[in-house]
Amino acid sequence: MWHGRFKHDTAKIVQDYTQSLDIDWRMYEADIQGSIAHVRMLAKTGLLTHDESAKIEAGLKRVLAEIQEGKFTPSLALEDVHMNIEARLTEIEPLGAKLHTARSRNDQVATTTRLYLRTRLQSLSTDLHALLQVLAENSRRHLNVIIPGYTHMQQAQPVSMGHYWLAWHEAFSRDNDRLNFALASLNECPLGAGALAGSTLPIDREYTSELLGFSHPTRNSLDTVANRDYMMDYHHFASTFMIHISRLCTDLITWNTQEFGFIVLPDEFCTGSSMMPQKKNPDVLELARGKTGQVIGNMIDLLVNLKGLPMTYNRDLQEDKRGLWASLDTVTHTARIISALLERVDVDEARALSGFAKGYALATDIAEFLVMKGVPFREAHAIVGRLVGWCIENGLAFGDLTVEQWREHVPGFDESMLEILTVQASVRRRETYGGTGFAQVERQIGEIRG
Numbered sequence: 001m002w003h004g005r006f007k008h009d010t011a012k013i014v015q016d017y018t019q020s021l022d023i024d025w026r027m028y029e030a031d032i033q034g035s036i037a038h039v040r041m042l043a044k045t046g047l048l049t050h051d052e053s054a055k056i057e058a059g060l061k062r063v064l065a066e067i068q069e070g071k072f073t074p075s076l077a078l079e080d081v082h083m084n085i086e087a088r089l090t091e092i093e094p095l096g097a098k099l100h101t102a103r104s105r106n107d108q109v110a111t112t113t114r115l116y117l118r119t120r121l122q123s124l125s126t127d128l129h130a131l132l133q134v135l136a137e138n139s140r141r142h143l144n145v146i147i148p149g150y151t152h153m154q155q156a157q158p159v160s161m162g163h164y165w166l167a168w169h170e171a172f173s174r175d176n177d178r179l180n181f182a183l184a185s186l187n188e189c190p191l192g193a194g195a196l197a198g199s200t201l202p203i204d205r206e207y208t209s210e211l212l213g214f215s216h217p218t219r220n221s222l223d224t225v226a227n228r229d230y231m232m233d234y235h236h237f238a239s240t241f242m243i244h245i246s247r248l249c250t251d252l253i254t255w256n257t258q259e260f261g262f263i264v265l266p267d268e269f270c271t272g273s274s275m276m277p278q279k280k281n282p283d284v285l286e287l288a289r290g291k292t293g294q295v296i297g298n299m300i301d302l303l304v305n306l307k308g309l310p311m312t313y314n315r316d317l318q319e320d321k322r323g324l325w326a327s328l329d330t331v332t333h334t335a336r337i338i339s340a341l342l343e344r345v346d347v348d349e350a351r352a353l354s355g356f357a358k359g360y361a362l363a364t365d366i367a368e369f370l371v372m373k374g375v376p377f378r379e380a381h382a383i384v385g386r387l388v389g390w391c392i393e394n395g396l397a398f399g400d401l402t403v404e405q406w407r408e409h410v411p412g413f414d415e416s417m418l419e420i421l422t423v424q425a426s427v428r429r430r431e432t433y434g435g436t437g438f439a440q441v442e443r444q445i446g447e448i449r450g
């Protein structure tokens, strides 16, 4: 494509090193879509006749069909998807030589990538909504199931399992916001920025932008070919999403142990051991957690690539897509498999409840009962703290105490306190906005549905 300036062909070793076909070939459809919009614009402004534009468009569609039918083998010598398509077009239709009028690969790469990424992010958005849906359904399904809530992995207070699922619904909803932000961030049309400075030819950037469904053309041509912020925005979404997935997986892996046994994973989502016949391992959850590092790594790869680059296009930018594809594939597969697994996860209610037997998860409830009797909270905290210490020394749970023992250790005790000393009451009574009370959780389910 640039033979005019050179006396010698590019060395084979350089062709192999500099090609990007292995990364960008998958964008062929978006690239052709961009080229069709470009030639239509060239016809509108009179840079091509309508007849020329129609012939080029027909040629591009034929190239697309050849690719889809597996009849087109691209060549590494042509470097990338863009030059391969243009070269094949020009073989079919000599007018193809006019396609690149008022265009550079710099604005073309940016356009093609945004178009491709837009399609992928829209489909990812559907997957994310499916995940949110499953969490909302699990929340309803497990609304009345009570599990120990933990801080520091120490039993803290009883919570509704429905509340737990909604916690992840919150986190993934924020991820959805970040995904939408990435979609908004890519929603500008680079075509017409040229190599870096625009064009002397009378093009209509508004029209191209409209044809490609972008909200407007990019504002500054230098920035246009330098900018990869929309990719960083995607990676921020992707990394945050995977970190959430990873933490969720850790909970489920822990609760699936013989020691906890709170949840039951579907057989179809577990694997066995080649040696130990009893094993049922939560490999899907472990792998999702394990893949998180790669997704974060792909973000770091781009950040480090960009950090030292001068304005505007530099060939380093060709490396921006390798990690992007890897990340998109991992995030998409992970969202889908985790949704499918969560849909079938069951809770062993009895095991979850038995987890409370020797714990003191109702200690705060006692202290708050005393507060309602007028005892200052710090004093109530100390009273219950001493009671817990005494119970531990004597090997007793709250449930083992006689009324006399209660009276002896808790000034202000009366029998109405025993009524609130159940895990059910403990959850039910936490009616503050956003709290774990059953009615609250139901209300929250209603809010997110809305």
Ligand code: ARG
Binding pocket: 019, 020, 024, 079, 080, 105, 106, 109, 313, 315, 317, 318
């Ligand atoms: N294959 C290159 C890429 O994907 C095309 C950009 C060419 N631009 C240039 N100035 N060499 O980024």
